Amino acid sequence: MDDGIILRTEGLGKTYGNGPEKTVALDNVNLRVMRGKLLAVYGPSGSGKTTLLFLLGGLDRPSSGRIYFDGVEVTSMDERGLSKLRRSAIGFVFQNYNLVEELTVLENVMLTMMFEGKSDKEMRNRAEQLLHKVGIAGKERRRPSQLSAGEQQRVATARALANGPRLVLMDEPTGNLDQENSQELMQLVNDMIRGEGATCVVATHNLDIVHEAPSKIFLKSGRIVSG
Amino acid sequence: MRTVLTVLGLAALILTYVGVQSLVSTLEINVTGSVSSLGGEIDVWSKGAVFPLLSRLPESYASQVKSISGVSLATPVALVQLTVDNNYALVAGVVPAQFPHLLNYTMTSGTMISSNQSGILAIGKALAATIGKGAGDSAQLNGQDYRISGVYETNTWMDYSLVIPHTVAQQLIGWVNQTSMIVVVTQDPRNVNTIIGQIRTLLPTVDAFRTSEAPSRISPIFASLEAIATDITIIVSLSAVLGIMNSNLNNLRERMRTFAIFKATGASYGQIIKLVFYESFLIGVLGTLLGLALSYVILSFVSIPLIETINVKIILVPSIFIYASILGISISMAAAIYPALKIAKVRPQEVFRFG
Numbered sequence: 001m002d003d004g005i006i007l008r009t010e011g012l013g014k015t016y017g018n019g020p021e022k023t024v025a026l027d028n029v030n031l032r033v034m035r036g037k038l039l040a041v042y043g044p045s046g047s048g049k050t051t052l053l054f055l056l057g058g059l060d061r062p063s064s065g066r067i068y069f070d071g072v073e074v075t076s077m078d079e080r081g082l083s084k085l086r087r088s089a090i091g092f093v094f095q096n097y098n099l100v101e102e103l104t105v106l107e108n109v110m111l112t113m114m115f116e117g118k119s120d121k122e123m124r125n126r127a128e129q130l131l132h133k134v135g136i137a138g139k140e141r142r143r144p145s146q147l148s149a150g151e152q153q154r155v156a157t158a159r160a161l162a163n164g165p166r167l168v169l170m171d172e173p174t175g176n177l178d179q180e181n182s183q184e185l186m187q188l189v190n191d192m193i194r195g196e197g198a199t200c201v202v203a204t205h206n207l208d209i210v211h212e213a214p215s216k217i218f219l220k221s222g223r224i225v226s227g
Numbered sequence: 228m229r230t231v232l233t234v235l236g237l238a239a240l241i242l243t244y245v246g247v248q249s250l251v252s253t254l255e256i257n258v259t260g261s262v263s264s265l266g267g268e269i270d271v272w273s274k275g276a277v278f279p280l281l282s283r284l285p286e287s288y289a290s291q292v293k294s295i296s297g298v299s300l301a302t303p304v305a306l307v308q309l310t311v312d313n314n315y316a317l318v319a320g321v322v323p324a325q326f327p328h329l330l331n332y333t334m335t336s337g338t339m340i341s342s343n344q345s346g347i348l349a350i351g352k353a354l355a356a357t358i359g360k361g362a363g364d365s366a367q368l369n370g371q372d373y374r375i376s377g378v379y380e381t382n383t384w385m386d387y388s389l390v391i392p393h394t395v396a397q398q399l400i401g402w403v404n405q406t407s408m409i410v411v412v413t414q415d416p417r418n419v420n421t422i423i424g425q426i427r428t429l430l431p432t433v434d435a436f437r438t439s440e441a442p443s444r445i446s447p448i449f450a451s452l453e454a455i456a457t458d459i460t461i462i463v464s465l466s467a468v469l470g471i472m473n474s475n476l477n478n479l480r481e482r483m484r485t486f487a488i489f490k491a492t493g494a495s496y497g498q499i500i501k502l503v504f505y506e507s508f509l510i511g512v513l514g515t516l517l518g519l520a521l522s523y524v525i526l527s528f529v530s531i532p533l534i535e536t537i538n539v540k541i542i543l544v545p546s547i548f549i550y551a552s553i554l555g556i557s558i559s560m561a562a563a564i565y566p567a568l569k570i571a572k573v574r575p576q577e578v579f580r581f582g
Contacts, residue, residue, distance in 0.1 A: 050580075054576045057491075059491055059575050059576045060574075060576040079495070079496055080495055080496070083490070083493055083494065083495035083496070083498075084493070084495070086491065086492065086493040087492065087493020087494070088493070092491060092492070094491075094579065098484075098487075098488045098491065098579065099488075100485050100488055100489075101485075102482075102485065111488075111489070111492050112492045112493050115489070115492065115493045115494045115495070115498055116493065159492065163493075
């Protein structure tokens with residue numbers, strides 16, 4: 001049954017360390033993300049935004065609680081299942097882009113498709129199409145270090161969208177960008193959401209993004225304070 | 228840089244393996260070939276000698292052996308290594324009148340030596356081709372001019388040697404009434420064992436055995452050499468595995484972030500392992516090809532001293548190159564197992580958070 005909810009968490013918690021060294025990164029987080037919408041997660045540094053995104057993206061395992069993606073419990077998946085989920089259903093745009101310096105821009109975008117087992121022609125066509133969409137056409141052969149921060153962010157966004165994910169997670173996507181680039185990127189994200197039909201969760205400090213987002217949650221000390 | 232060093236390390240391993248194995252093979256082929264190609268049915272060497280060049284016994288023993296009932300021929304053969312036109316060759320000093328009864332040969336040109344006359348020799352076909360001489364030409368034997376009476380062919384190691392009269396060989400070596408060995412032909416091959424027993428009884432200071440057993444007399448030496456070669460291969464291979472594994476680990480650690488990105492973008496545990504193995508396979512192929520090429524080039528120019536002044540060129544055996552290829556790629560893959568398993572367990576969130 002499709003109730004319009006693509007992502008749901010129940011009592012999600014994450015702690016690091018034990019005993020007196022124990023740090024609570026997330027505590028009893030319950031959220032629902034509607035399909036095809038943008039959710040902004042905001043809050044001060046250290047509030048647990050990145051931890052939440054890593055848990056939602058299957059990059060880390062929670063200490064407590066459950067995550068459901070399209071009705072399927074993610075928290076009970078094994079490593080193989082999580083890998084499959086990350087490459088086929090979820091796109092991740094990291095705070096510092098995490099592009100592979102040894103690969104060209106084109107190869108970076110093709111990466112997730114390679115792990116999905118797509119043909120070279122299919123990968124190349126899709127990567128070129130995405131790079132054209134994000135305004136990086138003509139720079140396919142360059143290395144990431146030869147691009148500006150804004151361009152790298154666009155390449156990372158193209159990579160996240162390569163396999164047509166149902167969910168795109170973006171960690172501080174505008175953190176290293178000036179205002180003009182930030183606005184362009186978010187316009188791109190909105191276009192992508194509409195064009196690709198993806199749902200997007202953005203962890204951000206950028207209040208412009210927060211204001212424009214149809215739904216938002218405010219995190220403080222690992223807890224949802226509002227939203 | 229680390230990858231280049233790994234490739235060079237593998238190439239060095241291949242060179243070591245091919246070098247050691249080729250050395251042993253060359254020795255085995257030459258020595259075994261030389262002792263089993265002198266004809267006859269029974270060899271008589273001095274006791275304890277493991278190679279006819281190291282054997283020395285009185286020439287008079289030949290007549291004593293000949294006096295044994297059932298022996299049709301007992302002829303002395305003096306073996307010596309001499310230079311022929313600046314090439315080292317095994318020279319057999321034989322009694323010319325008895326030589327045709329000793330060995331099956333055909334003359335490709337000229338005639339076999341037929342008297343004890345000095346200054347005349349018959350040369351094997353392969354050696355003649357090596358020095359570029361034929362019947363009627365002159366050749367320098369140990370610095371002295373000899374006329375080549377003819378070129379013979381036996382299809383044995385003798386084709387790489389030459390024949391001179393026994394008396395001339397004795398003079399060249401400086402032996403008086405001594406010879407290297409006695410080659411015996413029996414009247415009835417069924418009595419070979421009996422005659423061997425009689426020779427051992429008659430001459431306690433010699434060792435008599437079937438000619439066909441000559442290679443096996445030196446086989447313990449080669450068994451030891453092969454064991455040493457195997458030990459060297461094992462030690463070098465283990466060192467290579469550990470060295471390359473260490474290099475791989477450090478190399479992969481430096482690229483931890485790259486593999487974390489791979490995992491974060493959907494690469495599975497198995498895909499990471501496959502990537503590392505694929506990379507190691509390529510490095511293994513590169514190192515192996517470089518090692519094989521180096522081995523071929525270097526060993527083609529290397530000669531080894533067989534005994535005293537005998538130098539023979541290294542024989543490049545194809546099977547050694549095949550085994551070397553298998554060894555090189557296997558070592559490269561073996562050295563990738565632990566690093567691959569380790570890197571495949573990388574936790575992206577930890578790498579991204581803590582570097």
